[in-house]
Amino acid sequence: MTPVSETTRVSEDTKPSGPTFVFNWVGRVGLAVILFWALVALAGPFLSPYPPGEIVDWDYFGPVSSDYWMGTDYLGRDIFSRIIMGARYTVGIALAAVTLACTIGVVLGMIAAVAGGWFDMILSRFLDAYNGIPSLLFGLVVVAAVGSSILVLVLTLTAIYMPGSYRFARALAVNINTMDFVTVARARGEGTPYLITREIFPNILGPVLADLGLRFVFIVLVLSGLSFLGLGVQPPNADWGALVRENIEGLSFGAPAVIFPSVAIASLTISVNMFIDNLPTRIRDRSE
Amino acid sequence: MPRSLLPYFLVLQRLGIALLTLVIVSFAVFFATALLPGDVAEILLGQAATPEAVAGLREAMGLDEPALSRFIGWLVGLLHGDMGTSYVNNMEVADLIGGRLSNSLRLAGVTTLVSVPIALTLGICAAMWRGSIFDRVVSILTISVISVPEFMVATLSVLIFAVWLGWLPALSYGVDVDSWSAVLRAYAMPVISLSFVVSAQMIRMTRAAVIETINTPYVEMALLKGASLPRQVLRHALPNALGPIANAVALSLSYLVGGVIIVETIFNYPGVAKLMVDAVSTRDLPLIQSCAMIFCVSYLSLITLADVIAVLSNPRLRR
Numbered sequence: 001m002t003p004v005s006e007t008t009r010v011s012e013d014t015k016p017s018g019p020t021f022v023f024n025w026v027g028r029v030g031l032a033v034i035l036f037w038a039l040v041a042l043a044g045p046f047l048s049p050y051p052p053g054e055i056v057d058w059d060y061f062g063p064v065s066s067d068y069w070m071g072t073d074y075l076g077r078d079i080f081s082r083i084i085m086g087a088r089y090t091v092g093i094a095l096a097a098v099t100l101a102c103t104i105g106v107v108l109g110m111i112a113a114v115a116g117g118w119f120d121m122i123l124s125r126f127l128d129a130y131n132g133i134p135s136l137l138f139g140l141v142v143v144a145a146v147g148s149s150i151l152v153l154v155l156t157l158t159a160i161y162m163p164g165s166y167r168f169a170r171a172l173a174v175n176i177n178t179m180d181f182v183t184v185a186r187a188r189g190e191g192t193p194y195l196i197t198r199e200i201f202p203n204i205l206g207p208v209l210a211d212l213g214l215r216f217v218f219i220v221l222v223l224s225g226l227s228f229l230g231l232g233v234q235p236p237n238a239d240w241g242a243l244v245r246e247n248i249e250g251l252s253f254g255a256p257a258v259i260f261p262s263v264a265i266a267s268l269t270i271s272v273n274m275f276i277d278n279l280p281t282r283i284r285d286r287s288e
Numbered sequence: 289m290p291r292s293l294l295p296y297f298l299v300l301q302r303l304g305i306a307l308l309t310l311v312i313v314s315f316a317v318f319f320a321t322a323l324l325p326g327d328v329a330e331i332l333l334g335q336a337a338t339p340e341a342v343a344g345l346r347e348a349m350g351l352d353e354p355a356l357s358r359f360i361g362w363l364v365g366l367l368h369g370d371m372g373t374s375y376v377n378n379m380e381v382a383d384l385i386g387g388r389l390s391n392s393l394r395l396a397g398v399t400t401l402v403s404v405p406i407a408l409t410l411g412i413c414a415a416m417w418r419g420s421i422f423d424r425v426v427s428i429l430t431i432s433v434i435s436v437p438e439f440m441v442a443t444l445s446v447l448i449f450a451v452w453l454g455w456l457p458a459l460s461y462g463v464d465v466d467s468w469s470a471v472l473r474a475y476a477m478p479v480i481s482l483s484f485v486v487s488a489q490m491i492r493m494t495r496a497a498v499i500e501t502i503n504t505p506y507v508e509m510a511l512l513k514g515a516s517l518p519r520q521v522l523r524h525a526l527p528n529a530l531g532p533i534a535n536a537v538a539l540s541l542s543y544l545v546g547g548v549i550i551v552e553t554i555f556n557y558p559g560v561a562k563l564m565v566d567a568v569s570t571r572d573l574p575l576i577q578s579c580a581m582i583f584c585v586s587y588l589s590l591i592t593l594a595d596v597i598a599v600l601s602n603p604r605l606r607r
Contacts, residue, residue: 128305129312132588136546137580141320144568144576217435224437225546229553229565244439248554251446259447262440269435 027278033271037264040084041091048081061247061255071256073247079257082243083264089239090265093150094219097157101219102212104158105165110196110204112166113173124170127163135160135222143231153232157219168211172204213276217269224265240265298599306592313588314366317580318359321573366581372574376567381578385560389582392552392559396544398475399482404537407487411494411533416521418499426491433488438550442481446554450477478555485547486540493536500532501525531601538594545587 040047049069055076062072070079112120142156176182182199190199226232227241238246243261251258353361365372371381414423433441449456456476501507502525510524552561564579 125308126312129309130316132306132309132313132591133316133584134542134545134587136549137583137587140549140564140568141317141576141580144571144573145320221435221437225439225550228437228439228550229568231568241437241439244443248443251443252451258443262436262443266432266436266440269437270432273431273435 024278026274030271030273030275030278033267034275037087037091037268041087044084044088048078048084050078050081052077052081052085054078061250061253061257064256070260073243073257074249079243079247079260082238083240083261086238086240086243086261086264089150089233089237090220090223090241090268093153093157093233093239094216094223097154097219097223098161098212098216100154100158101161102165102208102215105162105167106169106204106208109166109169110173110200111192113170113177114192114195114200120170123166127166130163135218136225139222139226140229140231143226148226148231148234150233153223153226157223160222161215161219165211165215169204169208172207173200176200176203210276210279213272217272220265220269295599295602299596302592302595302599306588306595310585310588313584314363314581315359317577317584318362321577321580322358322362323355362577366578371578374572374575376570376572376575381575384563384575385578385582388558388560388563391557392548392561395475395478395482395552395557395559396548399479399486399544400541402479403483403487403490406483407490407540408494408533408537410487411491412498412521412526414491415495415498415502416517418502423495426495430488430491433484434492438481438485438547439554441484442477442551442554445481445484446477449480478551478557481554482544482547482551485551486543489543490536490540493540494533497529497532497536498525501529504528531597534601535594535598538590538597542587542590542594545583545590549583 060072060074060076062068062076064071068078068080070083073079073082108123112123138160139156142152142159146152177200182195185195185199223232223239224241224244227239228245230242230245233239233242235242235246240261244258244265247255247257247261362372369382371385373379374381374384410426414426417423456473498521502521504525507520507525510520515524548559549561549565551557552559553565556562560579560582564576564583567575567579
C-alpha cells in the first residue's frame with residue numbers, strides 16, 4: 001500500500017498548482033485593457049456624458065477641453081461619447097464574427113481530421129482556394145454586391161476568417177488523432193461524435209482559444225479598414241474605423257477627433273496581442 | 289521518377305494548384321458581383337422601371353442565360369482582354385483601368401525598391417544582435433505596425449511628417465509633375481506609409497529565417513573556430529537563409545494588395561484601388577469585377593512565387 005500512497009503524494013506535489021498559470025505584467029496589462037473595453041462596450045450609454053449623435057459644440061474639430069475630454073468632431077459632436085458608443089460596434093461585431101468563424105472552423109476542422117477521406121480533401125482544397133482572395137478585397141466585393149449592414153458585416157468577416165480557423169484546428173486535430181488514446185477509443189468502437197467531443201476537443205482547446213484571440217485582432221483590423229473606406233458601419237452610427245474616416249479632414253491640422261479613435265483601435269489590438277503572446281505556454285502550446 | 293526532378297515536379301504542382309485556385313477565385317468574384325446582387329437590370333433602371341423595360345434590358349444584356357454559361361462567357365472575355373462596359377458611364381472598363389494600373393504598379397514598384405533593402409538590413413541586423421536593445425526596439429516597432437490597421441500607419445505618418453515636422457505635403461498631388469523634387473514630394477507620403485506596412489512583416493520573417501540558420505551546428509562551428517559575429521552571420525548563416533528570406537519577401541509583398549487599397553484612398557492617389565473603392569460606392573459591378581480580378585491575380589502570383597521559391601531553394605529536395 002505504501003508505494004501507492006507515495007505515488008499519489010508525489011503527483012500531488014509535482015502538480016503545477018500556480019506558477020505556470022501566472023501571467024507576467026505585460027500579459028496583465030493586456031488583459032486589463034481588454035476587460036476595460038469589454039466593460040465600456042457593455043455599459044456604454046451610462047458612461048457617455050452626451051448622447052453620441054448630438055451636436056454639442058457649434059465649433060467643429062474642437063480641441064481637448066474639460067467639457068469635451070477628447071474634443072469634438074467635424075459636426076461638433078463629442079468624440080468621447082462617440083468612441084464609447086463605437087466600442088459597441090467594433091467589439092460587438094468582431095466578437096460575433098470571431099465566435100462564428102471559430103466555431104464553424106473548429107467543428108469542420110475536427111470532423112475533417114477524424115473522418116478524413118474525400119470530405120477532408122474537398123473541404124481543404126476548397127478552403128485553401130479562399131486563401132487566394134485578399135481579405136479586405138473580399139469584404140469590398142461583398143459589400144459592393146449586397147450593401148452594408150451589421151449582419152452582412154458579421155457574415156462577411158466570418159466567411160473571411162473561417163478557413164484559417166479550419167486549417168488551424170485541422171492541423172492540431174490531425175496530430176491528436178494519431179495518438180494512442182484516440183486509437184484505443186476507436187478500437188473500443190467509439191463513433192466520430194464521441195471521438196471529437198471527448199478525445200480531440202479537450203486537447204486542442206488551449207491553442208484554439210489563443211488562435212481565437214489573434215483572429216479577433218485580424219477581424220478588428222479588417223472591420224476598421226472597411227469602415228474607414230466607408231463600407232462598414234453606416235452613419236449616423238459609427239465604429240472606431242468610421243470615426244477616423246469621418247474626421248479625416250481634421251488630420252492636416254492634427255485634430256484630436258482623428259487621433260483618439262485611432263488610439264482606441266490600437267489599444268485594443270495591441271493589448272490582445274500582448275495578452276495572447278504572454279499566455280502561459282501550457283495553455284498556448286498544449287498539443288506540441 | 290528520378291529524385292533530381294522532384295523540385296520541378298513540385299513547382300509544376302504548385303502552379304497547377306494556383307491555376308485551380310484562380311478558377312475558384314474568379315468564380316467567387318463572379319458569383320459575388322453578378323449573381324448575389326439580384327437583378328442587375330432592375331438596379332440599372334431604378335425604381336420607376338416598367339416590367340417590359342426590365343425584361344428587354346435583361347435580354348439585351350444576356351442575363352436570361354444560365355449562370356454557368358454567363359460565367360464562362362465572362363471568363364473567356366476576360367482572357368481576351370474584354371472586360372465589359374461600365375454601368376455608370378458606358379466606357380470600356382479596359383480604358384478606365386489602363387492608365388490607373390500603371391500608376392498603381394509604379395507606386396507598388398517604388399515601395400518595393402524602398403522597403404526591401406531597408407527591411408532586409410534591419411531584419412538581418414536584428415537577428416545578428418539578437419536580444420540587444422536594437423533588436424528589441426525593432427521588434428516592438430514591427431509588432432506595433434502589424435497590430436494596427438493600415439490606415440492608422442498612414443494617418444500617423446501624415447501626422448508626423450506633414451503636420452508636426454512639416455517636411456512633406458499631406459496629400460499626393462496626382463502624377464503629372466515635372467521636376468524630380470516634385471515627383472519625390474508627391475510620392476513620399478504614400479510610399480512611406482506603404483513601406484511601413486510591408487516592411488514590418490518582412491523584417492520579422494527575415495529575422496526569424498536568419499535566427500533559424502544561426503542556431504544550426506555549422507554556424508556554431510564557425511563560432512568555435514573564432515569567426516567574428518558578422519562573418520558568422522553574413523558568410524555562414526545568410527547563404528542558407530536566402531531561400532526563406534526570398535519567400536518572406538514575396539509573401540510580405542502580398543500585403544501590398546491590402547495596403548494599396550487603403551493608401552490610395554487616403555492620399556487620393558489615382559490608381560486601380562481608388563477606382564475600385566469609388567466603383568463600390570456607385571455599384572459599378574463590371575468595373576469592380578475587373579479590379580477585383582487584377583488584385584486577386586497579383587496576390588495569387590506573389591503567394592505562388594513565394595511557394596515556388598521555397599521549393600526551389602530547398603536543396604534537401606534535390607538530393
